[in-house]
Amino acid sequence: MKRLTVLALSAAVLLSLGVALPGAEVFLSTGALAQANSDAAAARAMIDKVVVAVKADRDKALDMFNKGEGGFYIKERDIFPFCFTMSDGKIIATQTKQGLGKDLRTFKDATGKAFGQENYDSAKEGQIAEVSYSFTRPGSDQAPVPKVSFVTRIADLGCGVGYYK
Numbered sequence: 001m002k003r004l005t006v007l008a009l010s011a012a013v014l015l016s017l018g019v020a021l022p023g024a025e026v027f028l029s030t031g032a033l034a035q036a037n038s039d040a041a042a043a044r045a046m047i048d049k050v051v052v053a054v055k056a057d058r059d060k061a062l063d064m065f066n067k068g069e070g071g072f073y074i075k076e077r078d079i080f081p082f083c084f085t086m087s088d089g090k091i092i093a094t095q096t097k098q099g100l101g102k103d104l105r106t107f108k109d110a111t112g113k114a115f116g117q118e119n120y121d122s123a124k125e126g127q128i129a130e131v132s133y134s135f136t137r138p139g140s141d142q143a144p145v146p147k148v149s150f151v152t153r154i155a156d157l158g159c160g161v162g163y164y165k
Contacts, residue, residue, distance in 0.1 A: 022122075040148070043079050045162040046072065047128060047150040050081045050161060054154045065093035066100075078138055083159040085099060089120055093159075104158075110144040111132040122151045123158030 047072070053061035064070040065081045073080045073095055082094040082104075089105040107116030115133035122129035129151050134144035149162035 039079060039163040041075050042074060042077065043148075043161045044128070044150055046074075046079060046081060047152060047159070047161040050083075050159050051152060051154055054083075054157060054159065058155075058157070062093045066095075068095055077163070079161060079163050080161055081161050081163075083157050084120070085090060086120075086123065086153065086156050086158055089116075092157075118148060119151050119160055123153040123160075125153045125155075128152050131160070135162070135164075 050061070050065070051066065053070070054070075062083060065072050065083060066082060068075070078095075080095040082091060082096070082099070084091045084104045089100045089103040091102055091104050094100060104116040105114075105120045107114070107119075109115050110132060113133050115131060115135075118131045118133070122131050131149045131151055133147055133149075135147040136142045136144050146165040147162050148165060149160040151158060151160040153159075
């Protein structure tokens with residue numbers, strides 16, 4: 001996988017410099033697939049890191065999640081943790097600040113799928129579940145795109161990390 005990513009990046013650099021490279025478009029389109037797989041791996045690794053951080057010091061972890069510190073925010077790929085309380089579904093950590101304090105269980109995507117309730121129901125101690133739904137990317141294009149969240153439960157919290165497919 002890393003070799004493919006390196007080849008795609010090399011092809012992109014050469015093309016940006018004006019070097020003709022037969023077949024480079026194959027590497028570039030494959031590079032988009034590699035990016036999606038890379039995003040999934042980054043989100044999966046981050047949810048493992050979230051579990052460790054919350055178990056070590058819940059309050060410090062939530063503070064880092066909200067501030068995007070400690071490697072808990074990959075801004076250019078919009079990968080970050082979100083956490084909610086299991087007692088009432090209220091979101092207490094996220095980079096999507098308009099979601100803070102809201103009940104995750106009420107969230108639906110553009111197709112009407114109750115992905116918030118599914119995230120909540122999927123949060124099980126010692127297990128990582130995958131929840132698929134549609135969500136808008138940050139920026140001006142508000143068209144929903146496929147997204148997946150890895151979700152788990154850590155004591156009284158449900159936490160997840162999502163990535164765009």
